[in-house]
Amino acid sequence: MSIEECLHGFIPETTVVQCFNAGAVLFHNGSRTVGPYEIVTGAVRLSRIDASGKEVVLHIARPGDHLAEASIFSSVYHCDATAIKKSTVRLYPKAALLSEFERNPDFAKSYAAMLARELMTTRARVQRLGMHSARERVRHYLALTAAKDGHVEVAGTIKDLAAELSLTHEALYRTLTQMERDGEISRSGRTITLRDTRALQ
Amino acid sequence: MSIEECLHGFIPETTVVQCFNAGAVLFHNGSRTVGPYEIVTGAVRLSRIDASGKEVVLHIARPGDHLAEASIFSSVYHCDATAIKKSTVRLYPKAALLSEFERNPDFAKSYAAMLARELMTTRARVQRLGMHSARERVRHYLALTAAKDGHVEVAGTIKDLAAELSLTHEALYRTLTQMERDGEISRSGRTITLRDTRALQ
DNA sequence: CGAGTGATTGACTTAGATCAATGACCGTGG
């Protein structure tokens, strides 16, 4: 489902494992690309400096996440990546990926398919963030994330989910309790269950 | 920059031009993919039915736009596409694209690069929509869109831009006039000029 | 055991959505 499946098994011997202390920079906006990374342990913040000079956090990548999948086709990175705690990461060297891409059509296909999937989920996120009410966003997220039985296992904390939905955690808490009061969902621990039958098509 | 460059010149002879009346459906969520489309004339609405049964508009595609670029790797479409006026579109048949993809590494590379670019701009949009204030969103949009001289030629109407930024058009008008009052931008017709030197790095 | 963080709820404020109105412009059909 991620870059992972597509990278694993192809060129494991060319990858490079690196270690960064908290605050260390993996790369910054405009620096030459060396390739995409996978987070092994720790956490890496992807950010960009906006027009007014303020830093905007794009994403916090956690173990298992991959970043800069698109970097094999671009000459420079388009954001800053900073370790926010001591982290180990695996680098997939661009040159090796590229030559594999040219040599092996199966690899090319699965890499492109991975980019396409990533694109679709990112578009879904755009759709979600375009919704003006917290409730709609939560509903959209749950509907797209839930298994057939309506269960959603929340990865990470509720605060993380709030960030993903671009809400304050307070707003999310309130929305969830309200939805629970209305019988739209039920919660227990990390699991949220959608009770609307239609939502599961 | 778009799917265009990458498709043009490769397999023009296999494309199919089709015509749809207003209200006609190109494809709907879950139907088998036949390939990506290019809008020649008219306009096509991409939408999805959300959990509560309400239709959510993902995008309005206009002449020159392409849709469902990711469809060559997926078996079904993931949204509904409806012509909102009489429209002609060009279909790039999936099978032809796929075989070209396998046969021609250059094509594969430029197609994947196109997906990667698309992914980056979509991520930028996610970043933008994550900003809570109208002004920040406008700033972000302008900073990423402006030419070196700070000029931004707005494609389409201000209402379209408002939709892109997920603001009401009223909010956008007010924000723009305010930014102009503050000397942050200047406007004349379809052109907006950023006056903040830092914004242009 | 204290420090740090997540989960949760309350009170207050505000930015932006909503509703509404007006003038400019534009194509078009009589």
Next chain:
DNA sequence: CCACGGTCATTGATCTAAGTCAATCACTCG
């Protein structure tokens, strides 16, 4: 050629949902 219906651009008034500030409790971790 002009009147009319439609849409865009713009501004005002009002309302509300979500952000902000703040406090409490539970939990984990060295």
